[in-house]
Amino acid sequence: MGLIASAQGLKTVEKARLAKGWARQASIWYGEAHVELPTLKRFLAGKVAVRQENFEAICKAVGVDWKQIVDWEKSGQNRVEDNFDIAQICLKEDCNEMPDVQVFYGREQELENLKQSILQNRSRVVTLCGQPGIGKTALAAKLAEEVKSDFEYFSWRSLNYAPPPTLSELLSNLIKFLSHNENIDLPNNVDDLIRKLLQIFGDRRVLLVLDGWENILRTQAVGVSQTDYEKYGILLKLIGERKHQSCILITTQEESKELSSLKYIPSVNSIRLLGLDLQASLKILNAKKLIFAPQQAEKLINDYKGNPLALNHICEHIQKVFAGNVSHYETKYTILFPLEFEAAINDNCECLSKLESDTLQSIAIESTPIEYEKIKLQIQNNFEVSNSDLQIALSSLFERSLIERYSQGSAMFYNLQPIIRKCVRKLYGLT
Numbered sequence: 001m002g003l004i005a006s007a008q009g010l011k012t013v014e015k016a017r018l019a020k021g022w023a024r025q026a027s028i029w030y031g032e033a034h035v036e037l038p039t040l041k042r043f044l045a046g047k048v049a050v051r052q053e054n055f056e057a058i059c060k061a062v063g064v065d066w067k068q069i070v071d072w073e074k075s076g077q078n079r080v081e082d083n084f085d086i087a088q089i090c091l092k093e094d095c096n097e098m099p100d101v102q103v104f105y106g107r108e109q110e111l112e113n114l115k116q117s118i119l120q121n122r123s124r125v126v127t128l129c130g131q132p133g134i135g136k137t138a139l140a141a142k143l144a145e146e147v148k149s150d151f152e153y154f155s156w157r158s159l160n161y162a163p164p165p166t167l168s169e170l171l172s173n174l175i176k177f178l179s180h181n182e183n184i185d186l187p188n189n190v191d192d193l194i195r196k197l198l199q200i201f202g203d204r205r206v207l208l209v210l211d212g213w214e215n216i217l218r219t220q221a222v223g224v225s226q227t228d229y230e231k232y233g234i235l236l237k238l239i240g241e242r243k244h245q246s247c248i249l250i251t252t253q254e255e256s257k258e259l260s261s262l263k264y265i266p267s268v269n270s271i272r273l274l275g276l277d278l279q280a281s282l283k284i285l286n287a288k289k290l291i292f293a294p295q296q297a298e299k300l301i302n303d304y305k306g307n308p309l310a311l312n313h314i315c316e317h318i319q320k321v322f323a324g325n326v327s328h329y330e331t332k333y334t335i336l337f338p339l340e341f342e343a344a345i346n347d348n349c350e351c352l353s354k355l356e357s358d359t360l361q362s363i364a365i366e367s368t369p370i371e372y373e374k375i376k377l378q379i380q381n382n383f384e385v386s387n388s389d390l391q392i393a394l395s396s397l398f399e400r401s402l403i404e405r406y407s408q409g410s411a412m413f414y415n416l417q418p419i420i421r422k423c424v425r426k427l428y429g430l431t
Ligand SMILES: Nc1ncnc2c1ncn2[C@@H]1O[C@H](COP(=O)(O)OP(=O)(O)OP(=O)(O)O)[C@@H](O)[C@H]1O
Pocket: 103, 104, 105, 106, 107, 130, 131, 132, 133, 134, 135, 136, 137, 138, 139, 212, 251, 252, 253, 276, 308, 309, 312, 344
């Protein structure tokens, strides 16, 4: 049964709330009641019914007797009044660009941690970083589906365009949406648009997803009119630093300097996404109806490091060329990658400095992990390199999701995943 509070009852609730010193829609209130913000809003609006258990929990949290404040007559009718604008309390969504993720395996732990970060820890910036095809967009979409009811507005914006939208374009559209597309006077410079968005982020709880952040960085790198793109970094920094009630979720193949420097702010959560685990990866092999022995599957999954894009690609290839039989493929073993994977790695490499590119090639030319000292020696065959420059180059390659690192005893080793090694060797003509 659903319940509606009476006008008098809501006054009692209001007094109890003020006595506690809580804001009207205080997160502590709906947090203690274990309900979502829209439920509290419905309760406070006193127009539509709220599930009895939620109604009781909201009253209990604020310290009033729920039986004393119910409007029994209205609750019995359980109807929405004609002139009540239900849109005022429902989530408003703007997600035409969001993919419809129909197949999604594993990632339970990641989803749980991210949900906690957004709902409980109230992270203001969450970034999902990882190599092409690792599943950032799919995870962001899944996550957004699960947390969006905690927000008043949800917008998904793709940056996967060449060129991506300028910040002015993006903010103008976004602010229009957040202002219900009313004829508002939009500021005509990007700084004022940023200020306006921050003000809205403080007034309302907005979930904004920006998918494909690396496109902004690459636009900068090729030297197109930069100012408006650079301001994306400033926007992000301000969203991380300022106090507000909204959240921006970003997916990116590379970390930018703004993303790295944000990591030290407590309300920022940066996750490096790795491949799917064995069980989830096996589901891809099974869905593609491959025939394999357990150890064959393990090798395949390990070679592609659980990258779902690459796994789907190789499974389809094995299905086409070897009738799905992994044993046949093994005898003619070769690493293959999808074209979009190669294109993304090439784009990434195009932005490297000379030292970064030389470092990457020194690692790629080896077929096993290579030690720090050996990389240094190889580079020094051509020119002198200091430890600090080499370490900055390694750090940049790591942030770009191009290399991996291991420590063994007192030595550090660097490596490339097989598919990245193959792409890099092809790009630089290494044999
Ligand atoms: N958990 C998963 N289970 C099954 N399939 C998945 C999963 N995650 C991603 N995929 C599939 O893998 C492919 C790549 O995923 P996605 O587009 O999310 O990668 P991405 O990291 O965003 O790549 P890019 O860096 O190119 O944007 C898609 O076809 C997607 O459906």
